[in-house]
Amino acid sequence: MPFKTLRQLALFPALCLAFAGTAWAQGQPPAQDWPTRPVTLVVPYAPGGVLDGLVRPLAQRLSESLGKPFVVENRAGANTAIGTGVCARGEPTGYTFCATGSSVWTNALLQKNLPYDPVKDLAPVTNLVFADGHIVANSSVPFNDLKGMVAYAKANPGKLNFGSFGEGSTAHMFIEYIKDRAGVDIVHVPYKGAAPVIQATLANEVQMTYMATGAVLQHIKSGRMKAIVAPAPQRSPFLPDVPTLAEEGFDLKPSAWFGLFAAAGTPKPIIDRMQAEVRKILQDPKFREQVLTPQFYTPVGNTPEEFAEFGRREREIAATLVRVSRLKPE
Incomplete structure (x- = not known):
């Protein structure tokens, strides 16, 4: 068999793959035509x-x-x-x-x-x-910011309860981070969902929680809750007077x-x-x-x-x- 023919046969599988890839690509609608279906x-x-x-x-x-x-x-x-x-x-x-x-x-x-x-x-x-969120507290607590919370927790170990909407939730991990960095004893109390935590905080069954701002803003404005700190890279436009974790001396900037x-x-x-x-x-x-x-x-x-x-x-x-x-x- 002539050498040229052998070389052509050797190249045939690669040509088939290349052709198949081109055909597949041509079968896909270009981005400007996307979407063509739901x-x-x-x-x-x-x-x-x-x-x-x-x-x-x-x-x-x-x-x-x-x-x-x-x-x-x-x-x-x-x-x-x-x-x-x-x-x-x-x-x-x-x-x-x-x-x-x-x-x-x-x-x-x-x-x-x-x-x-x-x-x-x-x-x-x-x-x-x-999504805007804050650590908030029942209005009866004797502190108004994170420094005050840490000082109170150090003086009263185990007396502050922090409610969350479940083990491993964002709220749970935020308070564990603060406990670890500040060296304080605060009791974590998990609930099944956000609504029970809000009610427990209002009733002072737990003194604090982390919650979406929209879910607690009415209670902050009515004076039934206090906003303590914003676990966020920057202050909230909805509560601009509340400092962030970083501003309070903690090195985490969660979002x-x-x-x-x-x-x-x-x-x-x-x-x-x-x-x-x-x-x-x-x-x-x-x-x-x-x-x-x-x-x-x-x-x-x-x-x-x-x-x-x-x-x-x-x-x-x-x-x-x-x-x-x-x-x-x-």
């Missing part, structure tokens, strides 16, 4: 719960701007791991996204059998919002946030387009007035690269909080 936005909480008030209006606006339905699918359970897993294990085609918060990182530290790796299996799209992710491998042009559309919506004054401000959300809408870097820092913070909380993977 898109699913997974929310890893129960219907009517955390995030629905943000994601459902966002989905409606995306449907209007992109011309295809954006369908919200609630998949609650396992501290958001079930819903997040739907996205992490989904096809990277740009038709499944998930909205979640810091539990995306803490779950990897606290769940032994998590069926996905959030770093490897999720592609960051954008940080949607920062309460919700962001958007896709499956790893989702085409970059689709991720970029999704981020750009979401950012436009978050910047719209009407959307801010009707959706974000009433829920005490501060819009972000950063780039995928900026969100990825933010995630790297948040993973370090999550590791610190889990360590000082002495929580073990289960």
Whole structure:
């Protein structure tokens, strides 16, 4: 057989693969044509719960701007791991996204059998919002700020009770961090959900808790609660006189946030387009007035690269909080 023919035969499999890859790429709609069918936005909480008030209006606006339905699918359970897993294990085609918060990182530290790796299996799209939250206290406590709380706890070990909405929750880890750094004895009391914690704090069954600002602002304004400190990188625009943890001498700058992710491998042009559309919506004054401000959300809408870097820092913070909380993977 002539050498030329042999060489052509040897190249044939590679040519077939190249052709197949080109044909596959041509079969995918370019980013400017995306979406060509309905898109699913997974929310890893129960219907009517955390995030629905943000994601459902966002989905409606995306449907209007992109011309295809954006369908919200609630998949609650396992501290958001079930819903997040739907996205992490989904096809990277740009038709499944998930909205979640810091539990995306803490779950990897606290769940032994998590069926996905959030770093490897999720592609960051954008940080949607920062959620406002404060450590608050019953108005009867004899202190008004974090320094006063620490001084009281040192003088009265074991007499302050701190309520949270569950073992391993953000509230739990925040108080354990303060206890560890300040060297104080404060009793952690877990409840099943936010509403029972608020009622327990109002009734002085526990003296303090960490809660979303919107859930307790009425009680702060009425004088039944005090805002003690903001565990956040900066002061809240809703309670600007309340200092942050860093301002009170603690070296942690945690954030309460919700962001958007896709499956790893989702085409970059689709991720970029999704981020750009979401950012436009978050910047719209009407959307801010009707959706974000009433829920005490501060819009972000950063780039995928900026969100990825933010995630790297948040993973370090999550590791610190889990360590000082002495929580073990289960």
